[in-house]
Amino acid sequence: MRSTQIILLFALCKLLLMIDAYAQTNVLTYEQFMNQVKNHHPASVMAELRIEEGEASLLNARGAFDPKVFTDVAQKYFDDKQYYNMVDGGLAIPTWFGLEFKAGYENSGGDFLNPERTLPGNGLYYAGVSAPIGQGLFMDKRRAELQKAKIFRDMTVLDREVMLNELYLEAGKVYWDWFMAYETMLVFDSVLIVAQLRLDAVKRGAYLGDLPNIDTLEAGIQVQNRLLALQQARLDYANAKALLAVYLWAEGVVPLEIPEETRPIRLSEIEKITPDEYYLSRLDTIINNHPILGRTEFKLEQLDLDRRLKAEQLKPIVNLKYNALSEPIGNSPVEAYNIADYTWGLQFEMPLFLRKGRGDLKLAKLKIQSTTLDFSMKQASLLFKATAAVNEWSTTVEQINLYERTVQDYNGLLNGELQKFNAGESSLFLVNARELGFINAYIKLIELLTKNRKAELKANYAFGILNQQI
Numbered sequence: 001m002r003s004t005q006i007i008l009l010f011a012l013c014k015l016l017l018m019i020d021a022y023a024q025t026n027v028l029t030y031e032q033f034m035n036q037v038k039n040h041h042p043a044s045v046m047a048e049l050r051i052e053e054g055e056a057s058l059l060n061a062r063g064a065f066d067p068k069v070f071t072d073v074a075q076k077y078f079d080d081k082q083y084y085n086m087v088d089g090g091l092a093i094p095t096w097f098g099l100e101f102k103a104g105y106e107n108s109g110g111d112f113l114n115p116e117r118t119l120p121g122n123g124l125y126y127a128g129v130s131a132p133i134g135q136g137l138f139m140d141k142r143r144a145e146l147q148k149a150k151i152f153r154d155m156t157v158l159d160r161e162v163m164l165n166e167l168y169l170e171a172g173k174v175y176w177d178w179f180m181a182y183e184t185m186l187v188f189d190s191v192l193i194v195a196q197l198r199l200d201a202v203k204r205g206a207y208l209g210d211l212p213n214i215d216t217l218e219a220g221i222q223v224q225n226r227l228l229a230l231q232q233a234r235l236d237y238a239n240a241k242a243l244l245a246v247y248l249w250a251e252g253v254v255p256l257e258i259p260e261e262t263r264p265i266r267l268s269e270i271e272k273i274t275p276d277e278y279y280l281s282r283l284d285t286i287i288n289n290h291p292i293l294g295r296t297e298f299k300l301e302q303l304d305l306d307r308r309l310k311a312e313q314l315k316p317i318v319n320l321k322y323n324a325l326s327e328p329i330g331n332s333p334v335e336a337y338n339i340a341d342y343t344w345g346l347q348f349e350m351p352l353f354l355r356k357g358r359g360d361l362k363l364a365k366l367k368i369q370s371t372t373l374d375f376s377m378k379q380a381s382l383l384f385k386a387t388a389a390v391n392e393w394s395t396t397v398e399q400i401n402l403y404e405r406t407v408q409d410y411n412g413l414l415n416g417e418l419q420k421f422n423a424g425e426s427s428l429f430l431v432n433a434r435e436l437g438f439i440n441a442y443i444k445l446i447e448l449l450t451k452n453r454k455a456e457l458k459a460n461y462a463f464g465i466l467n468q469q470i
Contacts, residue, residue: 026259026261026262026263027262027263027264027265028258028262028263028264029264029265030172030175030176030264030265030453033171033175033244033247033248034168034171034172034175034470035470036247036248036249036250037167037168037171037247037248037249038164038168038470040248040249040250040251041167041171041247041249042249043163043167044164044167046163047159047160047163047164047167048160050156050159050160050163051156051157051160053156054152054153054154054155054156054157055153057149057152057153058146058149058150058152058153060149061145061146061148061149061150062146062149064094064142064145064146065094065095065096065142065146066094067091067092067093067094068091068092068093068094069089069090069091070088070089070090070091070092070104071087071088071089072086072087072088072089073086073087073088074086076110081111081112082109082110082111083110083111083112083113084108084109084110084112084113084114084117085108085109085110086106086107086108086110086113086117087105087106087107087108087123088104088105088106089104089105089106090102090103090104090105090126091103091104094142096143096146098131098132098136098137098138098140098143099129099130099131100129100130100131101127101128101129102126102127102128102129102130102323103125103126103127103128104125104126104127105123105124105125105126105333106119106123106124106126107119107122107123107124108123120327122327122328122329123327123328124325124326124327124328125325125326125327125328125333125334126323126324126325126326126343127323127324128321128322128323128324128342128343129321129322130319130320130321130322131319131320131321132317132318132319132320133318133319133320134315134316134317134318134319134348135312135313135315135316135317135318136312136317136319137312137315138308138312139305139308139309139312140309140312141309144305144306144308144309147305148302148305151298151301151302151305152298152302154298155294155295155298155299158291158292158294158295158298159291159295161291161464161467162291162292162295162464164466164467164470165291165461165464165465165466165467166461168457168461168466168467168469168470169457169458169461169466170247171247172453172454172457172466173454173457174240174243174244174246174247175244175264176450176453176454176457177240177243177450178237178240178241178243178244178264179264179265179450179453180240180446180447180450181233181236181237181239181240181241182237182240182263182264183266183267183446184233184236184237184443184446185230185233185234185236185237187233187439187442187443187446188226188229188230188233189230189233191226191435191439192223192226192227192229192230194435195219195222195223195226196223198219198222199216199219199220199222199223202215202216202218202219202428203216203219211428215427215428218428218429218432219428222432241258244258245257245258267446267449270449270453272396272397272400272401272449272452273393273397273452273453273456274394274397275390275393275394275397275456275459283383283386283387283390284383286386286463286464286465287379287382287383287386287463288379289464290382290463290464291464292378292382292464293375293378293379293382296371296374296375296378297375299371300368300371300372300375303364303367303368303371304368306364306367307361307364307365307368310357310360310361310363310364311361313357313360313361314354314357314358314361316348316349316350317347317348317349317350318346318347318348319346319347320344320345320346321343321344321345321346321347322342322343322344323342323343323344324337324339324341324342325341325342325343326338326341382462382464385462386459386462386463388462389455389458389459389461389462390459392451392455392458392459393452393455393456393458393459396448396451396452396455397452399448399451400445400448400449400452403441403444403445403448404445406441406444406445407438407441407442407445410434410437410438410441410442411438413434413437413438414431414434414435414437414438417430417431417434418431418434
């Protein structure tokens with residue numbers, strides 16, 4: 001009996017101590033992993049490109065206000081005659097407030113020139129302005145597009161935050177799944193050794209007559225069950241490690257291969273994380289700064305610009321144009337300038353029923369109403385998700401506290417059952433049952449610590465600040 005007792009107690013020590021005495025290997029910490037994701041993952045790079053996209057869109061919209069050099073040449077020759085020769089060139093400068101300034105030079109000639117195109121021999125210089133005094137006075141398409149591009153640029157900053165939040169949430173969950181799979185694999189690896197040692201001890205005890213032969217069958221079944229559990233744990237770990245590699249990139253290179261000896265941090269190296277009171281006391285305030293809500297607010301600003309543009313189109317088109325004229329004398333284009341020399345024009349246009357304009361305006365208002373309702377729904381949804389995430393986070397802390405005590409209690413039961421077994425007052429079946437309870441409790445503690453870290457991730461994600469924590 002004594003040899004059996006010694007081996008059984010040795011097996012118990014192996015179960016309790018071997019997990020933390022595992023061979024030394026390279027460690028990939030959570031912080032190292034997330035920094036690699038932040039700096040090199042394609043989704044992270046794409047998030048930065050989103051900012052450049054906003055800047056490019058703004059540059060494109062500003063191009064509508066670029067000064068333009070223009071030249072218009074028209075000539076006609078037929079039957080050895082020059083019917084006409086008309087030249088018009090200059091510079092046009094559009095402005096933010098709707099006016100367009102224009103200056104240029106024109107000349108014309110020919111045998112059959114339209115009389116209204118007849119100009120002095122030296123041509124004419126002109127300079128003037130055109131202005132919308134009806135539709136387009138306060139808002140036009142160019143100004144609306146420029147303001148929308150500025151809003152879009154600001155929106156891309158929030159798009160970047162949303163993209164990074166989603167990336168870091170998924171990457172973080174993958175890391176902690178890898179951690180749980182690794183710890184679980186070590187547990188089953190250790191308990192398989194314990195079961196094999198116990199089988200050897202029981203065989204020896206049966207051979208010496210200290211134990212019944214049926215105990216060898218019981219111990220053999222335990223070895224088979226734990227071997228099956230270890231195989232499944234190794235499969236889960238291999239899959240978790242393969243998924244982790246998907247998030248490890250370097251300078252745009254395909255996903256890195258994780259060396260065989262690389263492992264996550266150990267269970268003994270982490271502690272449960274308790275939510276800060278900051279989260280609990282300022283839920284509403286934090287949610288209102290969420291990038292998803294910020295994007296919707298920017299969308300509302302863009303839609304309001306559309307509404308203002310549609311409202312402007314209900315006004316009549318009234319465009320006024322004025323050009324001062326001057327015939328060049330010598331090298332001076334303004335020496336012969338006379339205030340009485342000018343051209344001007346007026347354009348007026350207005351639909352009688354305004355049905356298109358009124359329809360467009362109504363559609364713009366409906367889009368604003370719909371987006372406002374969508375904003376309210378998103379706000380309520382985000383508040384719920386944040387509250388639920390903090391609740392889950394707090395609950396995991398309580399569960400870990402409970403299960404740390406539960407693991408100790410199962411360990412006490414197992415020790416007591418072993419003592420009874422060695423005294424001949426218990427059976428191997430009960431020892432195995434106590435040991436199974438201890439193993440399940442230990443694995444449950446690993447799961448709870450993993451859930452605690454994931455709950456922290458989900459809470460920061462729900463608040464829209466996960467990218468600020470990396």
